[in-house]
Amino acid sequence: MEGATSVFRKIYRMVVVIFATAIFSTIFVMCMISTCYITSEEYEITFFCKNNIFINVAFLVVSTSILVAMKVKGIFSNLQEKLNDDSLFKKAKNTLLLIILCLGLTWVFITQFVPGSDQLDVMSSAYKIRCGDYSELVPGGYLDRWNNQLGLTLIEYLFGRVFGDYNVMGFQFLNCFGLALLYLKLVDIMDKLHISRMAQIMTLFLGVLFIPMIMYTSFVYGTIWSVALALWAFDFELKYLSDNKVVDLVGCALLIGLAIQVKNNVLIMMIAMIIYGLICSIKDIRSIKRSLLLVIIIGVSFIAFSKAPQIIVEKKTGYSLSQGVSSWSFVAMGLQDENHAPGWSNGYNYTTYEESNCITAVQEERAKVDIADRMALFKENSHYAFEFFSQKIASMWTEPTYQSFWINQIRNHRVSFPEWLDWLMSTNGYTFVSGILGYYQLLLFSGCLLWVILEDSNQFINKSFFAVTIIGGFLFHLAWEAKSQYSITYIVLMIPIAVMGYEQFINKLCCAIESLKTGEGLKKSSARYTALLSVLVMAAYVGIYKFDGTQCLTADSGYYEKYLEAMVMPYTAETVRDINIINAERRHYKELAEYFVQLLGENGIDY
Template sequence: MAKFRDLLVKFYRFMILVFGVFEISVIWAMSMFFTCFISSDENEITFFCKDKAPLNILIVIVFFAITFVLAKKSVITNFIGKLNDDAFFNQAKVIILWIITIMGILWVLITQYVPGSDQLDVMSSAYKYGVGDTAVVAAGGYLDRWPHNIGIATVERVISFFVGDFNVVFMQLLNVLGITLIYKKMVDTWEKLGGSRFSQICTLGCGIIFYPLIMYASFVYGNIWHVTLALISFDALVDYFDTKKSLCLAKCALAIGLSYVVKSSGILFFVALVIYAIVRGAIEKTKFYKVLLAIVIMCVSLGIFATVPKVVLAKSMKTELRESTGIWALIAMGLQEDGATAGWYNGYPLNVYYENNCDGPASEKAAKVELSNRLNYLFGDKHHAYEFFSKKIASTWIEPTYQSYWISQVRNHRVTFPKWLDSFMSAKGYTTAAKVFDIFQILIFTGTILWMILEDKRKFVDKAFLLLSFIGGFTFLLFWETKAQYTVTYFVLLFPYALTGFELLAGKCEAASAIKSANKPVLIYSALIIVFYLVGYKLDASHCLSNQNAAYDFYVSQWTESGFNESVYEINNIRAQMNAYNERIVDYIQRLEAEQKKNAEYERLLDENGIAH
């Protein structure tokens, strides 16, 4: 039995490294030599541009040098020493978390963006749910077309009991809380798994630097909270294995169930939790029934939360929910290329839904045929498959702001922006930010690779959950419909690894020492992946990731701001214009009526005098 457990743990570590190193290395190679920009308009076009690779490499080398130098400075060693004081460490964490929270609150209150697209449809569905409008679940209704959003619509319906319907600002402030908890739970769990306090503080510091995630507070959907709840669940599962308390297990099960309700991609974290429970149980030689109990309770929770919202909705509407198209249309769309770019949304699920008269099973059957056709086409042409997946991965993972600007640039806002904010949200403002976060992104991927190379084998297994979740997200979006906005929370999960990777590098003090202690097979594997991808790109000769620099520069030079201002001032102006228009209409009608009276009187006089007319 002991040999089986050891084999299981080794297999787990091996598979994490095989997939993790492969995925991060491919993204690293792409981000080092290429970059992506998103058009600052509703077209959501991705521009694939050549990056300044020599400069990027130089920056990484300089950062390495700075890391080695700072490792010897007393100011850093003294600060690390102070972090051993619980009071100082906790105070530092609280201060940084409050800074992140305040940044989020200010962003929400200053911008007051108005939700659109699925965000607004979900809020509208929650309202219709409350008033018993069965159209929302009838053929063609939003929740009939997109049944995976029944969960989030139910949650928003419950929230509306307390704060009312369409309370956008409250929902956005709730997202701010979710973002703060993401960082808090990451570092709390990181400490329990043996992560250094210095890496925790640096992780929180990255939360301040990487403000694109804070901008996502405006995005009223399940993107933030499904990750927040998943991390709460993971933290509780760690506590369960540490204490064996049933309350921790209950908290874990409740949180992962809610994560799935908020967004169905919470299932990825559920799978990661089950894998973690099995491996953690094997490492600590936990009694089998306790591990099985944890898995069963999580499964039961997921089953309940996947079923209850649909049952309650059906009873509330006094109707049976129709069969949906399932997941196949979304997978088929993820392998198509006629959207904004490869694998992005193109309306296919709705097209196949309406082409089959809103019939779920018929739509699902048609989607499976399309999926089979796309797979045969892609894998029947190596060149095309290489280009397709290169563009899909790049557009998903190396757009440096992860669409944090775009999601707001195409939305109305309830205030008249000050000039600095107009400039900040312009195409030029976005481009500047993207260039800055391009470097930030490269450093995060570099640090993560360093962690996989330098981390102790046992500690690697203990700490690998967040990386496992990232691997799940990457693999899932490789075939599913994708967008850069879907990946911002997965990117943030890499922060502790990246900071620990640089910390481990600094601990070696000298580059030669770092190389000597590196996991050579992992180092070689990563290097080979990078070389093979870049050589493949050169041989492919399509230049699919580097041929649109001039087009993007021209786009930015021609960009003009869209009229998305919905401030009270603008609304009052519109009302004033409408009132003036209405007054002119009333005046015209009154004059017309007076003219009609004159004509009637004239006709009467003609009749009285026997004059034909």
């Protein structure tokens, strides 16, 4: 049994290393070549702009040199020694978490963005159900089309009953606590995996600097809470794998089931949890039973939570819900490139559902035909396929703000912004911040790659959960609809990986230098094979990119400069003064209409 387990673990590690190396190498080299920018209006048009490779290389060299110098000077050692004090470590951790919470609360308070699109549709659907208006459940209604939103709708229904309907700021403030919980669970997981306290504190510090996630607190949606709950579920899974207590497994199953209802995308995290749990727990016959129990309880929870919202809504309303928009339509749309960046939303899933008379099976058949046509085109035209997937990947992973600006720029806000905030939310402000976050992103991708290359083979599997989740998300969105806002849930998981990667790199580099000084020489390591694979992947991509000759990742540099010159931000303030003006205008129109009706009546004309 031990022999078979060892083989499974080696295969698992090899597969994760190969995929993680290929993915991190690809997005790293893309990040070196280009940066993606998104328009500051509702159209979600992506510009692919050229990066200065020499500046990027210089930034990495300088950053690494500073970190190595800090290591040599003993700064990290002194900090680590201080963090060994439990009370000091706890104080540092809580302080950073409090800063993250306060930044989120401050952002919500000073912006007061008004939700729109899916955010508003979900809130409105919850309100309508409470009022007995079931129009969103009929064929073509919002919840009929997007029945994946039933879970979040029910959550907002309950939220509205407690805190009031359309309590936008209440939900946004709740997001702030969800963000703090997310980072808390990140470091709790790192602690259970015996990752150094220095790495935990650095993860929180980078969380403070990661502005996009803080800006997402104003997004009245399940982005933050879904990841927070999923990480909490994984924390329970680690407890179960350590202590073998069924109560921990039940907690894990309930939380991941709830997380998926908040936002379906974390289904990928659930699959990663199951894979991780199986690999880490199977050791003997007894452990097989424990592994099966893990799969069964999580599976039952997933099915129960998936069915419950529909059952509850149908029982309350008396409506029988359809399957809604077919999942295949998202894949078909993810392989198209009309109007937006390749694979981004173009309304295909919406229009084909309507054209199929809101019959899921009919839409599914059409989507499968369209998928087959696109795959045939990719097969026939390798040049087009390379350009399509290059731009799709880059648009998702190398837009440094992950639409944290865009989701707010297109929304009204109920306060008059101060000048600095007006500038920040302008196109120029977005471009400036994107430039800074581009370096942050570069450090993340390079750090993740260093971790895959340098992590000790005996510890790799135990620390692989974040990487497995990212692999799943990357592969999933190769086919599925793309948006850079979908990437942010994986980017935040890269932070601890990148920190561990640079920690490994600095430690091993200093050890290597010391060995050379003492004449011991360098020890051979399996890391050289992973490093070689990374170099080959990057060389292959750059070679094909140069040979292809279209320069698809830098094609829009000139266009974006012209866009910046011409773009005028729309007026989105919605202060009390603005609302009063709108109300006054409406009263004026009403009074004017009543006057004209009266005038017509006086002249014997019915209206």
